[in-house]
Amino acid sequence: MTQFLALLLNGVSLGALYALIALGFVIIFKSSEVVSFTHGSLLLLGAYSIARFSDSIGFVPAVLAGVALTAVVALLIERLIINRIRGAAVISLAIVTIGVDIIILTEMIRRIGSDILNVPHPWAGESIRIGSTGLSLNRVISLAVAAGLIGLFFLAFKYSSWGVAMRASAEDGEAAALMGIRQGRVSAVAWIVAGVLAAVAALFLVGAPTPGVSPTVYTVALGALPAAILGGLDSTGGALVGGLLIGVAEAMAAGYQDQILFLGRGFGSVIPYVVMLAVLLVRPSGLFGTKELTRV
Amino acid sequence: MSEATATADTGATRVGAPADPPRRRRSVVKPLLLAALLLFLLVFPLYFDEFWLRTGFAVFAAVVGAIGLNLLVGNTGQLSLAHAFFLAVGAVTYTYVSATDEGGLGVTDLAGLGLPPVVGMIAGVLVAALAGLLFSPISARLGGIYLGVASLGLVFIGQHVFNSWTSVTGGFNGRSVPEFQLFGFSFGNDDPELFVMGVPFRESERLWYLGLFIAVGAYLFARNVLRSRPGRAIQTLRDSETAAAVMGVNVQAYKARAFMLSSAYAGLAGVLYALSIGSIAPESFGLLLSVSYLAMIVLGGLGSVAGAALGALFVTALPLLFQQYADALPFVSDAGQGGIAAGEAALYLYGLAIVLVIIFEPAGLAGLARRINSRFGRARRPGGKVTRPPSPPGNPATDPST
Numbered sequence: 297m298t299q300f301l302a303l304l305l306n307g308v309s310l311g312a313l314y315a316l317i318a319l320g321f322v323i324i325f326k327s328s329e330v331v332s333f334t335h336g337s338l339l340l341l342g343a344y345s346i347a348r349f350s351d352s353i354g355f356v357p358a359v360l361a362g363v364a365l366t367a368v369v370a371l372l373i374e375r376l377i378i379n380r381i382r383g384a385a386v387i388s389l390a391i392v393t394i395g396v397d398i399i400i401l402t403e404m405i406r407r408i409g410s411d412i413l414n415v416p417h418p419w420a421g422e423s424i425r426i427g428s429t430g431l432s433l434n435r436v437i438s439l440a441v442a443a444g445l446i447g448l449f450f451l452a453f454k455y456s457s458w459g460v461a462m463r464a465s466a467e468d469g470e471a472a473a474l475m476g477i478r479q480g481r482v483s484a485v486a487w488i489v490a491g492v493l494a495a496v497a498a499l500f501l502v503g504a505p506t507p508g509v510s511p512t513v514y515t516v517a518l519g520a521l522p523a524a525i526l527g528g529l530d531s532t533g534g535a536l537v538g539g540l541l542i543g544v545a546e547a548m549a550a551g552y553q554d555q556i557l558f559l560g561r562g563f564g565s566v567i568p569y570v571v572m573l574a575v576l577l578v579r580p581s582g583l584f585g586t587k588e589l590t591r592v
Numbered sequence: 593m594s595e596a597t598a599t600a601d602t603g604a605t606r607v608g609a610p611a612d613p614p615r616r617r618r619s620v621v622k623p624l625l626l627a628a629l630l631l632f633l634l635v636f637p638l639y640f641d642e643f644w645l646r647t648g649f650a651v652f653a654a655v656v657g658a659i660g661l662n663l664l665v666g667n668t669g670q671l672s673l674a675h676a677f678f679l680a681v682g683a684v685t686y687t688y689v690s691a692t693d694e695g696g697l698g699v700t701d702l703a704g705l706g707l708p709p710v711v712g713m714i715a716g717v718l719v720a721a722l723a724g725l726l727f728s729p730i731s732a733r734l735g736g737i738y739l740g741v742a743s744l745g746l747v748f749i750g751q752h753v754f755n756s757w758t759s760v761t762g763g764f765n766g767r768s769v770p771e772f773q774l775f776g777f778s779f780g781n782d783d784p785e786l787f788v789m790g791v792p793f794r795e796s797e798r799l800w801y802l803g804l805f806i807a808v809g810a811y812l813f814a815r816n817v818l819r820s821r822p823g824r825a826i827q828t829l830r831d832s833e834t835a836a837a838v839m840g841v842n843v844q845a846y847k848a849r850a851f852m853l854s855s856a857y858a859g860l861a862g863v864l865y866a867l868s869i870g871s872i873a874p875e876s877f878g879l880l881l882s883v884s885y886l887a888m889i890v891l892g893g894l895g896s897v898a899g900a901a902l903g904a905l906f907v908t909a910l911p912l913l914f915q916q917y918a919d920a921l922p923f924v925s926d927a928g929q930g931g932i933a934a935g936e937a938a939l940y941l942y943g944l945a946i947v948l949v950i951i952f953e954p955a956g957l958a959g960l961a962r963r964i965n966s967r968f969g970r971a972r973r974p975g976g977k978v979t980r981p982p983s984p985p986g987n988p989a990t991d992p993s994t
Contacts, residue, residue, distance in 0.1 A: 388894075390671060390740055395943045395950070397943075399947075524741075529737070560756030565752070572741075572742065
């Protein structure tokens with residue numbers, strides 16, 4: 297039972313990180329109709345820059361700089377590319393982000409090489425014991441930070457003028473534009489927010505129990521895409537639920553891997569996709585996504 | 593080019609006969625060019641060495657796969673990142689069916705059915721199609737973009753399965769692919785020894801013809817499908833699901849079929865790919881392979897069969913050429929020497945190409961060709977009123993000049 301509880305807590309903390317990434321994914325989709333495949337490489341960029349900066353300027357400034365850099369790159373992608381082809385077919389928009397993703401990812405892999413960079417978290421290596429299993433302090437802090445950020449995000453989404461503008465343009469872009477809401481600005485802010493969320497998630501994803509910054513972080517980040525899809529691409533609440541669901545499922549699969557060994561070693565890493573496909577079989581628009589209706 | 597003289601000729605005779613449309617002349621030039629291209633491809637192995645032939649075979653494999661993916665993404669409007677998975681299904685099925693039981697690379701014993709490789713190839717196509725059909729509860733119901741991410745799952749789940757199912761796939765180490773045979777004729781280096789016009793026909797020469805034959809077949813099949821009733825149906829579906837449904841197109845059924853057809857193409861491409869790389873490991877069929885296929889069809893022009901073939905040529909041949917000529921290129925060096933490795937240089941280039949093509953020329957290479965074509969066409973015409981690009985072949989009903 298204690299093992300189950302520990303795994304649950306582990307899963308929730310991992311899920312909170314997935315939710316952070318998925319939230320960015322969802323608001324980008326809501327504001328600019330873009331399914332952003334750049335998230336994996338943005339995350340890697342965040343992790344890499346934090347690790348590199350912290351060699352020279354210390355941990356806290358490095359985190360700030362890394363988060364800022366990621367946000368700026370996200371903003372540049374929006375301004376230089378997405379903004380130019382606003383209104384193109386959804387598939388073209390998605391494919392463009394894949395192109396950007398290839399470029400950033402290749403650059404990251406080239407820079408990292410086969411090393412594993414270390415982010416010197418002040419809380420590195422410490423853990424809290426619950427029964428027979430431990431929970432790393434990194435995950436505990438990440439859970440707190442993620443919860444805080446997610447709360448802040450939902451407040452801003454509900455009450456700030458940006459949040460209102462954003463929801464209005466997601467509801468009906470044309471009407472919102474006629475009301476004087478600047479679509480370009482809404483989508484630019486969405487990309488910045490997504491960049492920040494991805495970089496913060498990256499900070500914790502590369503801490504214990506993960507060894508450090510290596511290109512495999514990219515694959516971990518991709519696990520957030522199923523989270524966004526299964527919650528419903530246009531639902532922020534769905535991203536939260538989807539993230540948690542996938543985090544818990546992954547932690548459980550890793551914890552009980554001896555019992556599910558017949559499914560093959562390392563089944564935990566494909567759990568996000570299995571859960572996603574299972575949900576999509578029943579609900580093709582995700583758990584909370586709005587079903588697309590067409591009026592003729 | 594003989595085209596210039598031909599233009600002058602018809603230009604002179606056309607003075608008295610304005611009713612004669614220049615389009616009729618173009619319809620002679622195009623088959624001529626295609627015939628010349630085919631002839632060039634047929635005699636290619638007589639003049640070029642093994643490196644070019646191997647590259648060529650890889651390109652033919654990619655052409656088949658790209659045409660298949662284009663049917664789905666370009667013509668049906670369903671984004672799929674699962675292409676690598678279906679390639680893997682084709683490759684693994686071929687290997688399993690055609691290989692015999694063997695010791696394997698590691699400690700594991702590999703199973704195989706030991707049937708003729710032709711059966712293996714057909715089985716690869718069928719099993720891939722079946723896998724595509726099994727995915728149809730998802731592929732038929734999801735909108736284009738949801739499917740993009742959902743299909744991402746297939747790649748990862750597939751890799752996991754292939755890694756775990758050691759007796760069939762060889763696991764992480766992979767297994768070697770049995771060479772192709774057609775009714776006793778081997779596509780290996782000898783048996784029988786073969787010389788054509790003094791040139792020894794070894795494995796690479798023989799495979800070249802196999803690839804050429806299959807790629808041309810795949811091209812013709814796709815073109816005909818698109819002109820047929822189902823082809824029209826899926827293109828209507830892409831433009832508007834509602835309109836398609838109103839006109840009596842069964843949306844879900846056609847989405848499922850398009851996905852299945854595309855998977856079958858991928859299966860065939862997978863068999864060729866396996867033959868081309870000689871041994872398959874699950875790692876070869878990762879997300880990057882899917883992305884490179886997407887790059888092919890985007891560069892070639894979404895929805896154009898010939899464009900897909902062009903894109904396949906570009907994306908497949910580029911990294912190989914970079915590797916071959918790494919010394920001659922600035923900035924490019926062998927891996928681990930400070931410069932940009934050849935594979936990376938190719939990645940940068942096609943990442944950038946995807947972005948630039950979508951921003952500046954969304955119709956890709958095919959669109960570029962069409963535009964050049966229509967510009968020449970306009971220059972010839974007095975008054976230059978016709979600004980439309982030539983109507984696609986097989987669609988004469990919309991031809992304004994008749």
